[in-house]
Amino acid sequence: MAAPAPTTQQEMRRRNLARVLHAVADGGPLSRAAVAARIGLTRTAVSTLVDELLGAGLLVELGPGRSGTPGRPGTALALSDRGPCGIGAEIGVDHLAVCAVDLRGEVRARLAVDAANRGSDPGPVLRRLASLVREVAEEVRAAGLRPAGVAVAVPGLVARGTTTVVQAPNLGWADLDLAPRLREDALGPDAEDAVCFVDNEANLGALAELWLGGHTPPPEDFVHVSAEIGIGAAIVVDGELLRGTRGFAGELGHVPVRPEGRPCACGGIGCLEQYAGEEAVLRAAGLDPRAVADGHPGPGARIDLLAGRAEEGDHAVRRALNGAGTALGTALTGAVNLLDPQTVVLGGALARLAPWLLPSLERELGRRIAGPPPVAVSRLGPDGPLLGAAHSVVRAVLDDPLARRG
Amino acid sequence: MAAPAPTTQQEMRRRNLARVLHAVADGGPLSRAAVAARIGLTRTAVSTLVDELLGAGLLVELGPGRSGTPGRPGTALALSDRGPCGIGAEIGVDHLAVCAVDLRGEVRARLAVDAANRGSDPGPVLRRLASLVREVAEEVRAAGLRPAGVAVAVPGLVARGTTTVVQAPNLGWADLDLAPRLREDALGPDAEDAVCFVDNEANLGALAELWLGGHTPPPEDFVHVSAEIGIGAAIVVDGELLRGTRGFAGELGHVPVRPEGRPCACGGIGCLEQYAGEEAVLRAAGLDPRAVADGHPGPGARIDLLAGRAEEGDHAVRRALNGAGTALGTALTGAVNLLDPQTVVLGGALARLAPWLLPSLERELGRRIAGPPPVAVSRLGPDGPLLGAAHSVVRAVLDDPLARRG
Incomplete structure (x- = not known):
């Protein structure tokens, strides 16, 4: 107090x-x-x-x-299934997605499109996203719902308590406030009182796991590890996200796992991402990340490729995933010692690859920690961030129902 | 909500x-x-x-x-300077200490004795501690104060929300509930309504830093690193201790810094403690830890020895502390990436050794993190845990003033 x-x-x-x-x-x-x-x-x-x-x-x-x-x-x-609803939006490296969720938690509309957002100009990407939001908003208005706001998941760092993307390396964006570009353009008549949130995808994935993960009782303390291109994580403590001073907490991808190992694009050395990120795994499997990316565009395509080959018994891919699991285990040893979580959850792309990551990950944790926490696999997988975004707007309504909004 | x-x-x-x-x-x-x-x-x-x-x-x-x-x-x-007061107690590997703090935050009585508590039988240690508490309690009662309870700092893991020491390796204690042994014996007439807390010394040191560290404004998010024999840390988030599910958060000493390095007593491999703990530093300086311990018993004696030699320009000691600083920097890189703290604070024995640890620690952080947080040195030093203990009782009174107590 x-x-x-x-x-x-x-x-x-x-x-x-x-x-x-x-x-x-x-x-x-x-x-x-x-x-x-x-x-x-x-x-x-x-x-x-x-x-x-x-x-x-x-x-x-x-x-x-x-x-x-x-x-x-x-x-x-x-x-009510006709009152306010929350709109979630996701800017992925390969796709855009939007959905609307009512107060009961039902998804009432959903759209997704492939999009080559890597190294993109933000203007056209945000205009396209706004047009998807408008489409979803019209669909739910026709069903008698009122959009109370929009929350956007981005693969990057967002300054705490703001709507500014400080850095999204895989998009090539920096210091960009999304709210002014989205609010008016996307929500039209509802814009004035609407809430607008922007958050890191790993944070929103973790919130989805907390609210919708189907755990009974929901875990109060967990580390949620996810991946799209990089490795992201979010930390939940006593049922709340740990955001950090600037909003940058959860950067598991840049925990050193081979302290004198490979240089990382972040400027560090031997970061987890260099051993368990998508590119690192493709390379370790003897594949050329750029050629694979060109041949397998779209959300989840490279993950599907890896999972498919691992299922077929491809030794090189299995070995690469085994190595990634070990590196994840080393980084998570640090996180577990620091945070003492109840459980570790693999979400996003990692959920899909869990069968080949888990054995070495758990072996590594067990080798370093007496009585390590269990590692669970998210049932939401890559849907987590988008659902978490929409639900965060719904939560804002439930938390302060009669604020002027929507 | x-x-x-x-x-x-x-x-x-x-x-x-x-x-x-x-x-x-x-x-x-x-x-x-x-x-x-x-x-x-x-x-x-x-x-x-x-x-x-x-x-x-x-x-x-x-x-x-x-x-x-x-x-x-x-x-x-x-x-009031005559109302309730909080009693803090500390069980160190080499000493016992007790103090009383009034509602105004003034230390009103204080006692400390050398004690060889390593590998000790808990019974006699706790009886000796209880007798020190009684002595301090009598002194403050004579000044018109009422002890509202006692909080004990221990160098080990305490189960969250309990008074049970789960493991204190340097004492050799495990699964020991301190409250029944202390409450009656130590507080006598005030025992019935008195609060009794037991907590890890690093946690209480961090709370002292938060409450008494003299920062304006006090930092809301920091990692507090301290050392007695091992390396402890405590994590403060939004002005509150992050305790972890079982109460074991903050185990920075067991974050891997050389993942295939030295085996650690915890069962792990390449833990920070193996490179920056007291024994590791003595060994790296070419000293025999056991011989030094026999020759320099008592609280802080080995730290004084190291600091003294480093001051005199002893190359081996300076090199050893430089290496410890680097290892601390590697482990803290992980902590900073995960937690995004406002600042890192070196407390306890590390505060005394800071002049020789800081340069390499900051160099290592700077090599791995763009824009690392500042590293501050605690003004409380080794007094932190004891003061934090006494103040935690005072805080309990301020937080719920008319609960029956003391």
Whole structure:
């Protein structure tokens, strides 16, 4: 309690509105009485809050029954499937994707296109992304939904609490604020009150794992490792992302694993990315990364190639993935010693390659740590960042339901 | 807001009492009006809270003046120097220490004795510690203070949220709950409601740095590296300790820095401790660690020896410390990439050795990271853990002032 937050009546009301919504989101449909029991407020207080949320179109009544409490059946409350929705967008090195998710967490629209974004001019890429967002927004508006904002996943570093991409080496972008270029252009009539988030893809993938990973109970402390071209990671501590001072935490790809090894594009030496990144693995398998990239454009194409060959028993590819697993294990030994996570999760492209990475990764962890944490494989795989983006907008609505927005 | 805390009137009152106390702790002496302005409550509400805290002996009135607001001078409120106090205790490999700190943060009593605790039977060590605590408690009771509890710093892993030392390799202790052995024995008449904390020395050192390090503003995100025999670290994120799932976070000493290097007592390979721990440095300087330990017992004696020789220009010692700095830099490269801290702080014995560690440490960080964070040297040095322990009890009182205790 170093800097306690102000506790006014006004703020209590906002918090309590959020608590009602979260209770219904986590356990719904629920009667008013069941909501009251869950959050420890009186039935009368809850009824007032519920009326407000019904009026704002965030909750709906499903009719009597299903209340779970004895006596007169209450009316069951559910989150609206016509209220606000969150739009997620993803800028990949090889693709653009957009989706919309309603308050219930259902994906209501989705678009993806191949795109050669490496070393690109941001202008055309962002205009194309905005046009995809408009298309998705129109589709969900036709279904009675209101976009409450857009969140964008990028393969790069984003300054904490801002919408500025500080550095996205694989796109070739630096110091670029995405919000002014996207907000008006993409959300049109809803732009003024809409939220606009920009975040690193690994962070959003980790949030998706936290919210949608299907773990019961969800892990509170984990390291989420993912890969597109580079190696990214995100650290979740007590159920929250650890962002770091500038927002750059989670750079597992630049942890030294061979301290006097290969020079890295980051300026460092022997970074994990030089031993477990996509290019390093292709090279270790005797393949020419550039030729493979030309022959296999599009999202996930090189990963599919590697996975396909490994499945067929290609020794060189299996050996390369085995080596990448070992390097991941060395870097994760450092992360586990520093963070003491409950579990390590392999997401993104690493989920697809897990069968050939896991044995050496776990062997390496076991060789260096007594009682290492379990390594799990994400069920969301490459969908994580896009879903995490859309859900982060939905969460913003649930956390502060009556903020002017959308 | 995944799991919002209950917000009842009762809890608001407790929170607001704490906010009044923290306001006076951070900015006092303050008038009631100044407190109200700082925490955003009405003067009337603050007066009621202040009366309660005056009645409980936590606040005192200093007489008119010094209010900082225009108009009729208010009565200045200050924390009491006769109310509850926190007792800190430290179990080192070579010593035991105990101190008492009042609500104002003043050290009111302090005792330290040499002790050969390596490979010791816990019973006699804890009885000796309890007797030191009793002595300090009697001294502060005579000055009108009430011990509100005791916190113990140990050189080992403590299970999160418990008082159990899971492993303290340099003491030779494992799976030992300190609370039942200390509480009654040490605090006597105050035992029933007293708090009893046990924590890793590096964690308490980092908390001391956060609370007492003299940084303005205090850093919110830092890695605090310290050493006694081994290398410990603690990670502060957003002004809070990152503890990890089991409470074992911060094990920088076991981050691999030479992945195929020397075997470590932990079972790992090439851990930092093998290159920057006390024994490793003595050995690298051509000294026999056991002979040096026999010849230089007592807290800090080997560190004094190393610092003395380095000051005199001893090449072997300087080279050994230079190597240790490089190894620290390699391990910290991983930590900085993962955590993106605002700063790295060298504390404990490392603060004393900083003049000879820093150049190579900073060179190594700079070689591997573009724009590395600054490395600062703690002003608290080896006093950190003991002061952090006592202050953690004081903080517990400030955070929940009217809990039955002491």
